[in-house]
Amino acid sequence: MVTFTNLTRAPEIGANSYLIQKGESSVMLDAGMHPRRDGWDATPLLDQIPQDLDAIILSHAHHDHIGALPLVSQAHPHAKVFMTSATAALAEPLLHNSVNVMTRQRRELGRMDYPLYTHRTVDDSAVTWELAPLNRPFRADSSSELEFVFHDAGHVLGSVLTEIRAEERRALYTGDLNLQRQSLMLPCQTPTGPFDTLIMETTRGAQPAIPGQDRAYFEEELLTAIRTTFERGGAVLMPVFAMGKTQEVITLLHHARLAGKIPSAPVYIGGLGRAMTEVYDRQRTLAPRQHANFRLIPEAQPETFDPRRLPSLRLRAGHIYLLSAGMMTPKTTSHTIARLFFPREHDSILFVGYTEPSSPAGLLRKAGQGGTVDWGEQGGSLPVRCEVRHFDLTAHATREDLLRWVTEDIKPSRVLLVHGDPDAQSWFASALAASRPGMEIVQPPPGLPIPLFRKLS
Ligand SMILES: [Zn+2]
Ligand SMILES: [Zn+2]
Structure with missing residues (x-):
């Protein structure tokens, strides 16, 4: 039997x-670190x-898929890493x-367990990495009973859906996927179904799409x-992740x-x-993208x-600051520079991605123009006079697209709901049950092996 453990x-x-x-074969899909x-x-x-x-x-x-890799490689130095x-x-x-980041947190927050791993651990892991191309089956070794195939996922550069083949059956792990074009990435390349099992991300399950408010609509609104x-006469701050959203914007x-x-207008990005x-x-030519020749x-x-400019920085009309972190975590450039925007009515802070409600970005969105936000440390509660808006330039499939x-x-x-x-x-559990009554829908409990495939009747 093939088992799946969350x-x-x-x-x-x-x-x-x-x-x-x-x-005898065991393979891990992703080794992420919890972002919150x-x-x-x-x-x-x-x-x-x-x-x-x-x-x-x-x-x-993305960090929630690779952040723990050095720890896993360190404990399992003989495990190959495919990507x-x-x-x-x-x-x-x-x-x-x-x-x-962890080394800085050790110093600034006194977190003596940090860093959880070192540059050396990362280098040692990188030695075990193997590159796997799209659409070509591979195994950990020739005797392995598990075979895998990558298909482009359209989420960020290099992202894949992973097909799992075993016992003459097929499962598909989505990772994070997008079914529509973004500004740069193409929609996912769907392999031919049917599959026996789908291990599926459910990021946007609680967010209904609003008719007419698609990608093109939000792009125009943002512009x-x-x-x-x-x-x-204002300047624009867009807090973004350094990988993915930065390049899309x-x-x-x-x-x-x-x-x-x-x-x-000048657009500033971080290092x-x-x-x-x-x-x-x-x-750009090795992974599917729109504008393949565009550099x-x-x-x-x-x-x-250069963040060293921050203490003496004077915001200039018509400049765009595209800076991380997307969640505006304290001490990041977007968090520090935001203070300069707050008192200026003609400036704007424009969000283009997911903001966790309890993160500084989430709190700022909730406060909005005219509100006050607790910005931590010396500043305390600050009045927000600049414009604050959000545009949904998501890198994830909408729930309606995903259901279809x-x-x-x-x-x-059989569907295993994750992420x-x-x-x-x-x-997703109810929507899938309603549209396909015979489908097995499972929310895999943490740490418990369950069958990957449906029992053959
Ligand atoms: Zn992702
Ligand atoms: Zn993710």
Whole structure:
């Protein structure tokens, strides 16, 4: 029997990590770190990983899918790590950046358990990495009973759906996927169904799509907000993740400029954002993308923002600051620079991605223009006079698209719901049950092996 074990600690968007086992073969899907927890609490259930783990397969380079990889590699040095070339090129600098962040937190917050791993641990893990191309089957070794195939997932550069083949049956693990075009990424390349089992992300299960408010609508709304800010002499801050959203927004702004929709204006990105953007340029022909020949750095020419400028920075009309972190975590550049925007009515802070409600970004969105926000440390409660708005430029499939995709393309007889908060998972559980009464729908409990495939009758 092939088993599936959910290695996350709870049903939520946490430390994504799942274990597939058949006989002697065991393979992990993703090794993520929980974005909203600290220390060892943020790791997956590491002690449930078998000692003789064969391989770890990564869906894409976001922290909630790769953040715990160095720890797993350290405990299982013989396990090979498979990913696409773009994921490898993005993951290595991101993991080193995580070491830097944890080292800073040790110093600033007195977290003596940090860093959970070191630059050396990351380097040792990277030695075990193997690149796997799209659409070509691979195994951890020739005797393994589990075979895998990557299909492009359309979420960020290098992201994949992972097909799992065993016992002449097929399962599909979505990782994070997108079914519509973004500004830069293409929609996911759906492999031909039916599949026996689908292991599916449920990020947007609690968010109904509003008719007429699609990607193109939010792109136009965002460009209008930028134009209006410039017309009244303001500057724009967009808090973004360094990988994914940064490159999507650079592309959107560049094409809007060429089309005359916004005036030509300096766009500042952070150092990590620049490093990630260089990978997007270098890997542009190796991973599916729109505008395959478009190189973001030489053509869009974003400026690199040096955080040392912050103490003496004076915001200038018509400048765009595209800075991380997306959640505006304290001490990050977007958190620090935001104070300069708060008192200025003609400036704007424009969000383009998910903001966790209890994060500084979530609190700022809730406060809105005219409200007050507790910005921590010396500042205390600050009045927010600048414009604050949100535009849903998501990198995840909407729940309506995903439901249609499951029932019309993938057609599984068993669905395992993961990567979503409880209310998001519940919506999918009922919606799928209603549209396909015979389908088995499971919310896999943490740490408990369950059959991957439906029992043959
Ligand atoms: Zn992701
Ligand atoms: Zn994710």
